[in-house]
Amino acid sequence: MSQSEESTPAAPSSAIDFIRSIIDEDLVAGRHHGRVATRFPPEPNGYLHIGHAKSICLNFGVAAERGGTCNLRFDDTNPAKEDVEYVEAIKTDVSWLGFEWDGLFFASDYFERLYQFAVTLIGRDKAYVDSLSAEDIRAYRGTLTARGRNSPYRDRPTAESLDLFARMRAGEFPDGAHVLRAKIDMASPNLNLRDPTLYRIRRATHHRTGDAWCIYPMYDFAHPVSDAIERITHSLCTLEFEDHRPLYDWCVENLTVGDRPQQIEFARLNLNYTIMSKRKLLQLVQQQRVSGWDDPRMPTLSGLRRRGYTPESIRDFCGRIGVAKKENIIDMAQLEHSIREDLNKRAPRVMAVLRPLKVVITNYPERQEEQLEARNNPEDLSAGTRQVPFSRVLYIERDDFREDPPKKFFRLSPGREVRLRCAYFITCTEVVKNERGEVVELRCVYDPATRGGDAPDGRRVKATLHWVSAEHAVPVEVRLYDRLFSVEDPERGGDGQTFLDYLNPASLEVLTDCKAEPSLASAAVPLRVQFERLGYFCVDPDSRAGALVFNRTVSLRDTWARIEQRQ
Numbered sequence: 001m002s003q004s005e006e007s008t009p010a011a012p013s014s015a016i017d018f019i020r021s022i023i024d025e026d027l028v029a030g031r032h033h034g035r036v037a038t039r040f041p042p043e044p045n046g047y048l049h050i051g052h053a054k055s056i057c058l059n060f061g062v063a064a065e066r067g068g069t070c071n072l073r074f075d076d077t078n079p080a081k082e083d084v085e086y087v088e089a090i091k092t093d094v095s096w097l098g099f100e101w102d103g104l105f106f107a108s109d110y111f112e113r114l115y116q117f118a119v120t121l122i123g124r125d126k127a128y129v130d131s132l133s134a135e136d137i138r139a140y141r142g143t144l145t146a147r148g149r150n151s152p153y154r155d156r157p158t159a160e161s162l163d164l165f166a167r168m169r170a171g172e173f174p175d176g177a178h179v180l181r182a183k184i185d186m187a188s189p190n191l192n193l194r195d196p197t198l199y200r201i202r203r204a205t206h207h208r209t210g211d212a213w214c215i216y217p218m219y220d221f222a223h224p225v226s227d228a229i230e231r232i233t234h235s236l237c238t239l240e241f242e243d244h245r246p247l248y249d250w251c252v253e254n255l256t257v258g259d260r261p262q263q264i265e266f267a268r269l270n271l272n273y274t275i276m277s278k279r280k281l282l283q284l285v286q287q288q289r290v291s292g293w294d295d296p297r298m299p300t301l302s303g304l305r306r307r308g309y310t311p312e313s314i315r316d317f318c319g320r321i322g323v324a325k326k327e328n329i330i331d332m333a334q335l336e337h338s339i340r341e342d343l344n345k346r347a348p349r350v351m352a353v354l355r356p357l358k359v360v361i362t363n364y365p366e367r368q369e370e371q372l373e374a375r376n377n378p379e380d381l382s383a384g385t386r387q388v389p390f391s392r393v394l395y396i397e398r399d400d401f402r403e404d405p406p407k408k409f410f411r412l413s414p415g416r417e418v419r420l421r422c423a424y425f426i427t428c429t430e431v432v433k434n435e436r437g438e439v440v441e442l443r444c445v446y447d448p449a450t451r452g453g454d455a456p457d458g459r460r461v462k463a464t465l466h467w468v469s470a471e472h473a474v475p476v477e478v479r480l481y482d483r484l485f486s487v488e489d490p491e492r493g494g495d496g497q498t499f500l501d502y503l504n505p506a507s508l509e510v511l512t513d514c515k516a517e518p519s520l521a522s523a524a525v526p527l528r529v530q531f532e533r534l535g536y537f538c539v540d541p542d543s544r545a546g547a548l549v550f551n552r553t554v555s556l557r558d559t560w561a562r563i564e565q566r567q
């Protein structure tokens with residue numbers, strides 16, 4: 001097996017998880033009329049993150065594999081926190097991930113129908129208008145150990161509830177004066193069934209319906225009804241909704257005839273060294289702890305995209321982590337593995353020096369230059385070769401030289417010979433320092449017989465360095481990103497700490513004096529490359545003509561693990 005075949009991502013669709021098994025059984029049994037209809041239902045109150053990608057890959061994935069449909073539906077029932085900016089960003093991200101929705105819907109499209117459904121429930125004595133204060137409602141609800149008590153308004157006449165509900169809609173009452181509640185069971189062990197609120201009065205301008213409404217349905221009502229309206233067959237959601245399932249079922253049983261959607265819960269994605277709550281991510285943005293939702297350190301899809309992640313790598317990651325019922329925490333290294341593997345196959349190799357040290361090849365003619373041939377990708381010979389200019393003055397990486405090399409340091413040092421990638425062997429003959437004693441320049445000699453990187457006499461060197469020709473180099477800025485948080489579980493709290501206390505102060509290092517080979521002069525988004533020996537990098541949208549900016553997507557190996565071991 002060749003190396004590239006070995007690293008082909010496991011085909012995610014071939015794995016049968018418990019959800020796919022249920023759906024396949026339903027298909028065999030002819031349930032839901034042999035249909036599969038799913039939906040991805042984000043609330044437009046923030047940007048999508050990598051956790052959402054798991055849900056997107058699942059919902060769109062099973063629908064595509066089983067010849068079904070998948071809708072994108074915005075659960076926009078909470079106007080105070082929602083915004084069109086988020087709607088647009090979510091659409092962009094879902095498309096970027098590579099999925100096409102069948103229907104594009106908004107829960108707000110259903111406000112009139114939801115209202116009519118609520119009226120139907122009142123008419124059937126399944127809902128009532130409660131006039132207790134929010135505090136009293138809470139007190140009457142009871143606790144996990146104490147049963148709830150019926151509201152004194154629970155048995156108000158249907159006609160009165162109908163009248164009050166219509167007047168709630170008409171704007172006759174202030175916020176909080178009344179709510180509409182389902183009439184289920186105040187003694188239920190499941191708190192979600194203790195007459196949950198279905199509607200509340202909230203004067204807030206909605207990003208789509210404006211001021212048409214001053215009452216808004218609760219998620220637990222809007223969600224099952226929206227699923228039923230769209231004839232969803234399998235309503236896939238995360239485990240925290242397991243306790244809500246009886247309410248979900250109550251809503252669809254009381255409001256629909258025939259085929260009913262079925263809710264199935266799966267474990268959400270948890271990743272170490274990051275957070276995934278939109279509310280907390282919004283805090284990072286608002287407090288300017290990051291540059292925005294698409295800051296390359298954010299776990300958002302827009303952040304990962306800007307960081308250089310490919311949609312393929314994220315889909316591969318979601319396929320690898322699979323779908324199960326049990327909560328777990330995935331190591332960030334797994335996400336990094338997926339992007340490394342993808343870019344290893346397709347990112348062209350180029351040379352760039354991040355912290356330049358000047359090297360003068362004293363025996364190379366002054367005004368001479370030549371073009372050397374370099375392979376674009378040793379993993380993919382069809383990627384071909386390019387010409388890289390070589391001349392008398394070069395830059396190498398400052399780290400690649402040590403005046404007093406420790407034992408296992410095989411790179412350049414006084415008197416030592418090393419190879420310059422695709423160029424020549426060079427030997428360091430002199431170290432030039434400034435008045436502060438810092439090394440500012442190396443003088444070297446090259447061996448013309450080693451052109452292309454091999455010595456005809458078979459002599460060997462222990463290191464190969466990357467380099468750029470000073471005269472031809474393109475100046476670039478490079479942003480080195482590291483994990484946003486310095487601890488595995490930023491939400492662990494303790495000692496009055498919050499996730500904000502665990503931000504990694506070294507999560508961004510900006511290098512402004514980097515030098516790249518001239519083939520990058522016209523690089524533009526979305527170019528992703530490997531800087532040889534350093535890692536994978538991509539062009540950042542901040543780039544301007546003559547002022548390119550590169551982001552480090554990921555290093556070549558998992559250096560983080562090594563750093564942690566050392567500590």
Ligand code: ATP
Pocket residue numbers: 040041042043044050051052054055236237238267268269270276277278279
């Ligand atoms: P957050 O807590 O990050 O704000 P949310 O659940 O409130 O997430 P929604 O917009 O309601 O965000 O989520 C849309 C869909 O994505 C839901 O079906 C939800 O279950 C799913 N989802 C959200 N977070 C994750 C996650 N970490 N892993 C898997 N699915 C997720």
Ligand code: MG
Pocket residue numbers: 043
């Ligand atoms: Mg939610």
